[in-house]
Structure formats: C-alpha cells, structure tokens
Amino acid sequence: MSDQSRRMEGEGGGELSILYRENERWLARSLERRFGDQDIEDLAQETWLRLASAVSFSDVRHPKAxxxxxxxxxxxxxxxxxxxxxxAEAGAAVRDCIDADQTDRVMLIQIVLGLPESLRDVFLLSRIDGLTNAQIADRLGISPKTVEWRMTRALAHCAAQLRR
Incomplete structure (x- = not known):
C-alpha cells in the first residue's frame, strides 16, 4: 500500500483509498501520455487531494473520467x-529595453546638442540628413576638407562623451 493510500484510509476515506489503489497506475500513465513526464507525480497527487476534498464517491459514476x-x-x-x-517576465524585459533605449536616446541627443555649433551642423547634415561631404560643403559654404575635419572632431567629441 502506498503512503498516499495509507493517508487516505487514515483520514476516513475508505472509498477513496479503494479508488486510489484501483486507479493510481492508470492515472499516472494517462497523465504521462497526455502531458509528458513533467510534474506528473505532483499533478497526480494534487488530483487525488482535490478528489478527496471535493466529492462524495457514491455520486461519481465514471471515476476514471x-x-x-x-x-x-x-x-x-x-x-x-x-x-x-x-x-510578465517578457513584459518586464521589454520595459527595461525601452527604458534603456529612451535613456540612450536622451543621452545621445544631449551629447550632440553639446557639440559646438559648427561641428553639430556638419554632424547633423551627415548623420541625420545623409548628405555627402561635398553636399555639406556646398550647403555651408566651406571646403570638403573642412567638412572632413569638423566631422572627425565631432565624432571624437561624441566618443569621448560616451566613454564617461
């Protein structure tokens, strides 16, 4: 007799004890086929406990079902x-990513706004508007070499700020 069966008899559940002995293995096999072997013992035990607290066995016509x-x-x-x-975990991870992304964006905007105006203009025209050095030079009325120099300085400034 199993421990579970002994406990059921000790609690005055003679009918339940008989039902348990007759169907214990069948229930375990049925649960394993239906749900795999994950947590089957816990699931079977909880099933018997629910049964013990819920019904009068004389009312059960089809005990296996x-x-x-x-x-x-x-x-x-x-x-x-x-x-x-x-x-809930996935939602928390997404919120963390969004918060991090927003924080990163704010930080990057602050870094770009902290650039001297001449460097910031070149940086924004290149990175945001997608213009070439020659196009930026034409628009700002400076040489392409100056655009290159300013862009190098702007990127160095941004990198230094990000390292802080």
Missing amino acids: FLLRIATNLASTRRRRRELALR
Missing part, C-alpha cells in the same frame, strides 16, 4: 500560470 477531468483542469491551470509568469 472524473479523475482525468480534475487532472486536466489542474494541468491547464498550471500551464496558464506558467504562461502568465513568462509574459
């Missing part, structure tokens, strides 16, 4: 709880 229904409901509840926990 009733046991399987209880186990299926318990497994569904567990699955939903796991999914909710995973969603």
Whole structure:
C-alpha cells in the first residue's frame, strides 16, 4: 500500500483509498501520455487531494473520467500560470529595453546638442540628413576638407562623451 493510500484510509476515506489503489497506475500513465513526464507525480497527487476534498464517491459514476477531468483542469491551470509568469517576465524585459533605449536616446541627443555649433551642423547634415561631404560643403559654404575635419572632431567629441 502506498503512503498516499495509507493517508487516505487514515483520514476516513475508505472509498477513496479503494479508488486510489484501483486507479493510481492508470492515472499516472494517462497523465504521462497526455502531458509528458513533467510534474506528473505532483499533478497526480494534487488530483487525488482535490478528489478527496471535493466529492462524495457514491455520486461519481465514471471515476476514471472524473479523475482525468480534475487532472486536466489542474494541468491547464498550471500551464496558464506558467504562461502568465513568462509574459510578465517578457513584459518586464521589454520595459527595461525601452527604458534603456529612451535613456540612450536622451543621452545621445544631449551629447550632440553639446557639440559646438559648427561641428553639430556638419554632424547633423551627415548623420541625420545623409548628405555627402561635398553636399555639406556646398550647403555651408566651406571646403570638403573642412567638412572632413569638423566631422572627425565631432565624432571624437561624441566618443569621448560616451566613454564617461
């Protein structure tokens, strides 16, 4: 006799004890086929505990179907709880990424705004507007070599700020 069966008899559950002995292995195999071997022992034990606290056994016409229904409901509840926990974790990770992205954007904007105006103009025309050095030179009325020099200085300034 298993420990579970002894406990059921000790609690005055003679009918339950008989039902348990007759269906213990069947329930375990059925749960394993249906749900795999993950947490089967816990699921089976919880099924018997639910059964013990819920019914008068004389009212149960199809004990195997009733046991399987209880186990299926318990497994569904567990699955939903796991999914909710995973969603909560994923949501927290996304919020963390969004917060980090927003923080990074604010920091980058501050760095760019902190550039001297001549360097900032070249940087924005190149990186934001996508203009070539020659196009920037034409627009600002400076030589392409000056555009290159200013861009080098702007990038060095940004890199130094990011290292802080």
